[in-house]
Amino acid sequence: MAVSSAPGKVYLFGEHAVVYGEPAVPCAIEVRARVGVEQRSDNKLRIHSEDLSLDGFTVEYAGSADERPDVDVSESLLTAAMGYVDGAIEQVRDVTGDDDVGFDVTIESDIPLGAGLGSSAAVAVAAIDAGTRELGTTLEIDELAERAYQTEYDVQGGQASRADTFCSATGGAVRVEGDDCRSLEAPDLPIVIGFDGGAGDTGELVAGVRGLREEYEFAADTVESIGDIVRNGEQALAEGNIEELGRLMNFNHGLLSALGVSSRSLDSMVWAARDAGANGAKLTGAGGGGCIVALDESDEAETALSYTPGCKDTFRAELADTGVRRVE
Ligand SMILES: Nc1ncnc2c1ncn2[C@@H]1O[C@H](COP(=O)(O)OP(=O)(O)OP(=O)(O)O)[C@@H](O)[C@H]1O
Ligand SMILES: C[C@@](O)(CCO)CC(=O)[O-]
Numbered sequence: 001m002a003v004s005s006a007p008g009k010v011y012l013f014g015e016h017a018v019v020y021g022e023p024a025v026p027c028a029i030e031v032r033a034r035v036g037v038e039q040r041s042d043n044k045l046r047i048h049s050e051d052l053s054l055d056g057f058t059v060e061y062a063g064s065a066d067e068r069p070d071v072d073v074s075e076s077l078l079t080a081a082m083g084y085v086d087g088a089i090e091q092v093r094d095v096t097g098d099d100d101v102g103f104d105v106t107i108e109s110d111i112p113l114g115a116g117l118g119s120s121a122a123v124a125v126a127a128i129d130a131g132t133r134e135l136g137t138t139l140e141i142d143e144l145a146e147r148a149y150q151t152e153y154d155v156q157g158g159q160a161s162r163a164d165t166f167c168s169a170t171g172g173a174v175r176v177e178g179d180d181c182r183s184l185e186a187p188d189l190p191i192v193i194g195f196d197g198g199a200g201d202t203g204e205l206v207a208g209v210r211g212l213r214e215e216y217e218f219a220a221d222t223v224e225s226i227g228d229i230v231r232n233g234e235q236a237l238a239e240g241n242i243e244e245l246g247r248l249m250n251f252n253h254g255l256l257s258a259l260g261v262s263s264r265s266l267d268s269m270v271w272a273a274r275d276a277g278a279n280g281a282k283l284t285g286a287g288g289g290g291c292i293v294a295l296d297e298s299d300e301a302e303t304a305l306s307y308t309p310g311c312k313d314t315f316r317a318e319l320a321d322t323g324v325r326r327v328e
């Protein structure tokens with residue numbers, strides 16, 4: 001068996017706009033998905049996941065959807081939950097050229113699902129890495145990131161950026177603009193996360209922004225303005241200017257909200273953090289529900305969030321310097 005782990009991420013700036021070629025700056029954080037992959041003697045795929053919001057589940061099937069056995073969860077949840085793992089295993093088979101190989105896949109994840117912390121990218125990166133190693137191939141990080149991106153691209157209906165997967169594969173702070181992916185120097189940032197306990201559907205939210213952008217020129221301009229914020233943000237990050245980073249994050253949240261991807265609970269967490277003196281706060285990832293990211297050196301934002309109705313969990317996140325980790 002081969003086991004790999006990969007980190008989740010927060011976006012300092014640029015989610016959604018990055019899908020249309022604007023730059024974005026995500027940072028890997030120390031919450032991880034660990035995926036174990038063991039080759040089977042038959043061609044079946046057995047997936048066991050410990051930490052889905054479905055309370056964990058196990059499925060075993062031989063590849064095509066209609067061969068899947070009944071399990072005690074709704075079909076749509078199951079399809080959503082298995083899409084990334086299926087896609088990742090397809091990538092493993094593509095690398096090794098062995099289409100008939102079966103696997104037992106075990107997933108353990110600390111990353112809340114669908115909450116903007118990049119659980120999908122982490123699962124795809126760790127699964128492709130462990131699966132290819134199990135068959136004797138160790139991928140270069142760039143190829144691993146590219147193949148994980150292909151998985152996200154397919155599952156999100158042909159609308160995805162390389163940001164989440166590159167960040168999860170390489171770790172640290174990164175800058176992604178189209179297919180140009182690079183690592184950034186970043187100071188230690190006082191990152192605080194607020195989680196509303198909910199989730200958003202990345203594919204649907206991305207489709208919503210796409211629709212607005214096609215319908216209204218001002219929505220397309222909004223997407224471009226997010227790109228301008230990111231370019232300013234990179235400068236502030238290089239200078240370690242936390243006040244400016246916070247101000248730009250606040251602006252970025254406002255534009256994401258205009259694009260329809262915030263929610264009442266995300267907005268209340270953002271305001272709770274700001275009122276408590278955070279340098280800035282914004283939603284992170286696809287939105288709709290899930291997490292916000294704030295910058296605050298004191299404990300005030302975390303304390304305020306813990307008393308905010310609609311906030312289910314709040315914690316400080318450390319930057320993850322390492323991306324994929326080969327555990328076993
Ligand atoms: N522990 C897990 N076990 C199995 N699949 C998982 C697990 N965690 C995440 N996934 C996969 O990732 C999907 C969620 O991905 P989605 O892109 O919607 O959210 P996210 O990546 O957490 O947030 P965002 O993309 O906004 O950062 C799940 O439906 C599932 O397919
Ligand atoms: C919303 C989005 O920009 C980030 C999701 O974490 C989608 C993507 O980049 O693929």
Ligand SMILES: [Mg+2]
Nearest residue numbers: 118120121202
């Ligand atoms: Mg995702």
